[in-house]
Structure formats: structure tokens, C-alpha cells
Amino acid sequence: MPDLAAAIGRALGGVLDPEIRKPITELDMVGDVVVDAAGNATVGVKLTIVGCPAADTIERDVRAATAAVPGVTGVEVEVSVMSRDERRALTEKLRGGRAARAQQFGPDSLTTVYAVTSGKGGVGKSTLTANLAVALAERGLRVGIVDADVHGFSIPGILGLVDENGNAPRPTRVDDMILPPVAYGVKVVSIGMFVDSPSAAVAWRGPMLHRTIQQFLGDVFFGDLDILLLDLPPGTGDVAISVGQLLPNAEVLVVTTPQPAAADVAERSGVVARQTGQRVAGVIENMAGLPQPDGSMLELFGSGGGAEVARRLSAGQDSPVPLLASVPLSIALRAGGDAGAPIVVTDPADPAAAAIRSIADHLATRGRGLSGRKLGLSVS
Numbered sequence: 001m002p003d004l005a006a007a008i009g010r011a012l013g014g015v016l017d018p019e020i021r022k023p024i025t026e027l028d029m030v031g032d033v034v035v036d037a038a039g040n041a042t043v044g045v046k047l048t049i050v051g052c053p054a055a056d057t058i059e060r061d062v063r064a065a066t067a068a069v070p071g072v073t074g075v076e077v078e079v080s081v082m083s084r085d086e087r088r089a090l091t092e093k094l095r096g097g098r099a100a101r102a103q104q105f106g107p108d109s110l111t112t113v114y115a116v117t118s119g120k121g122g123v124g125k126s127t128l129t130a131n132l133a134v135a136l137a138e139r140g141l142r143v144g145i146v147d148a149d150v151h152g153f154s155i156p157g158i159l160g161l162v163d164e165n166g167n168a169p170r171p172t173r174v175d176d177m178i179l180p181p182v183a184y185g186v187k188v189v190s191i192g193m194f195v196d197s198p199s200a201a202v203a204w205r206g207p208m209l210h211r212t213i214q215q216f217l218g219d220v221f222f223g224d225l226d227i228l229l230l231d232l233p234p235g236t237g238d239v240a241i242s243v244g245q246l247l248p249n250a251e252v253l254v255v256t257t258p259q260p261a262a263a264d265v266a267e268r269s270g271v272v273a274r275q276t277g278q279r280v281a282g283v284i285e286n287m288a289g290l291p292q293p294d295g296s297m298l299e300l301f302g303s304g305g306g307a308e309v310a311r312r313l314s315a316g317q318d319s320p321v322p323l324l325a326s327v328p329l330s331i332a333l334r335a336g337g338d339a340g341a342p343i344v345v346t347d348p349a350d351p352a353a354a355a356i357r358s359i360a361d362h363l364a365t366r367g368r369g370l371s372g373r374k375l376g377l378s379v380s
């Protein structure tokens, strides 16, 4: 029944590989489709690798899509694994002409890259990065996160990508291509996915860190992204410098608390980013006043730090560095991070969630494209 087989082929165009996030038909994962006279369909599915973690989902979705085609009375799914050549063809196709290991986010890329940095640790940089990414993905943007916070790789936990022991999943590899796990619509890769335990101290020296970041930017299949967020370790150490070298076109978001004393160190992280050619896109103040039941504000960490950092980083610039938002202290934000359920989804009315969503609105409307980019033109 060739017509029915063709209809099944079209229906399978709606089945996505959950890791690669493209239709399995485009990934050449569908083998032979045979339908007998009674309407019994046998569908061949070729997985990328043996033990593919997405196998059950793909098989289930193929079965459902096939069964939904009018005229199909029964479904048999025959699962096999791609040959080495088929796999190589697939990874080449996914790279879209880019050489293996080549950087995906260089100056020619249309992805807007934001490196999220802070002067000191514990100011909520990872919490904001994760929630901001989810808020951007909710707006329909294609978003990825590189968690390069070598000392506190907390992004997988905040996005619920860990098991009961706190371990982040090992990403699937298809040859030398790493498929990033997806949480809340965001593709995530983290140093925490490559260590043996969540409490493992990563005592890597600069060159090792540099290679790891380079590998994340080259080998991880992010596909076409609108926005990539990088969660950097606090301060101005090796990772910040590597990211500055590898992604000079990245823009920087500086996170600080309202504490005036934090302004000096926060300002420094913006200044160092600028020295590598990166532009400071804005400052986010976190842990601002906690609204009290009587309507007053508990300013645990003082006030004014964000505005002060923005003011200092604006000095001598053509356009001022904006204070993008002041995110209040929020028990729900902290609890959502601990539970792996970002509050921009679970509690969007919370004032902290609303502040983070306003940052997402600002970044989303800046859009994707070449505006503000150096075009490399010269006038002779």
C-alpha cells in the first residue's frame, strides 16, 4: 500500500528526536516503511547510537504517529542503529558545513551571546541565568546555556536536570558531537555533566578550562540559537578571560547585589570583559528589598548597588549601560532553584519572576541580527 506508506512518512515528519530537536525524517532516522493489505504497518527506525536514551520516546512517538494515520490497523516498530557512515553523514548534516570542532558562535553567527558575570560569588548569577533562559524560551526564542561556572555548576540543579543524588545527566554523544540535555525548552551543557559527583571539586588549571569551554562552543550541538547565555564563575579569573578570547563578540550582563561595597568588584568584572572587546549590555541588581506583609521593604543587602555599578560602567561610554532590573529577594525564587522548578514558569506572578521576565522582554526585543555588530568593512 504505497499511498499509506507515504502518508505514514509524512506523519513521521511530526516526530522529533527529543535531544536533537529536529524531525526524525530530516535526520534520516526513518528506515523502510511497509504496509500490508490489511493495513499493518512496519516502520524501521534507526537510532543514532546503541543505548540511545531517547529510544523509548522515539519508539513511542513513532508508534503513535503511525497509528494515527487513517487506514493503519496495526503498528510494528523495528529499531536498529545507524552505521558509522550514516552517523558521520548525520553529524556533518547537523554541523551544516561547519568543520568538526569549529566554533559555533564566532563573529559571523547570528546568535546573540550573553556572558553573565559577577564580581563575587553567591549573588544569584546562576539562578538569574537559568530563569532568564527559561523566560526567553517561553517567548519562543531558541535558547542555550553554557554553564561554565567551574566552582559552582548549579544550572542543571536549578533546571531540574539532576537525579535524586544531584547528579547531572551525561550528555549523549554521537561520535564527537555532544547532544545537550533540554530543560524547559533550553539546551544546557554544564561542567557538572562531565564530573563524577555533584560535590566534585574541579581543580582544573587555566588551559584545561580553556579547552573545556572551547569544546562546549565547538562540539555541543546547539543548532540555530537566538540566544546563548554563559554562566561564568564569579570574578575575573581564567574562564572569564578564555570566554573573552573565544567570544569577543559576546555581550556581558553584570549581576550585583544592592550592597554598595559589592559595586567595586562587580564593576571590575565589567571592565575586564570590556578589555577583551566585549560590550556590557546591562547590569542586573539581585537580592533587592524583600516586600513585607505591612507593605514596607526589608533591604537586607542595602540599596543602590545596581544603579551605582551601571553609573560607573557608563562613564566614558557612547551609550550608557542600563540597569536592566532590580530583582527582589524572594523565597519562591530560592525554593524554585532548590527544587529544580524555575519560578518564571511555576510562579510567574512572584515579584522576582516578574522582574526576570522584564529582563527577558528587553533582551527578546533587541532581537537576533546584525545590529550593533562590527561588519568587518574597511574603507580604503
Ligand SMILES: Nc1ncnc2c1ncn2[C@@H]1O[C@H](COP(=O)(O)OP(=O)(O)OP(=O)(O)O)[C@@H](O)[C@H]1O
Pocket: 118, 120, 121, 122, 123, 124, 125, 126, 127, 128, 149, 151, 152, 153, 154, 232, 233, 234, 286, 287, 288, 327, 328, 329, 330, 331, 333, 334, 335, 337, 338, 352
Ligand atoms: N533574589 C533572590 N532571593 C532569594 N534567594 C536568592 C535570590 N537570588 C539567588 N538566591 C539564592 O542565593 C543562593 C546563591 O545563588 P546562586 O547560586 O544563583 O548564586 P551565584 O552567584 O551563581 O553563585 P556562584 O557563582 O558563587 O555559584 C542560592 O541559594 C539561590 O537560590
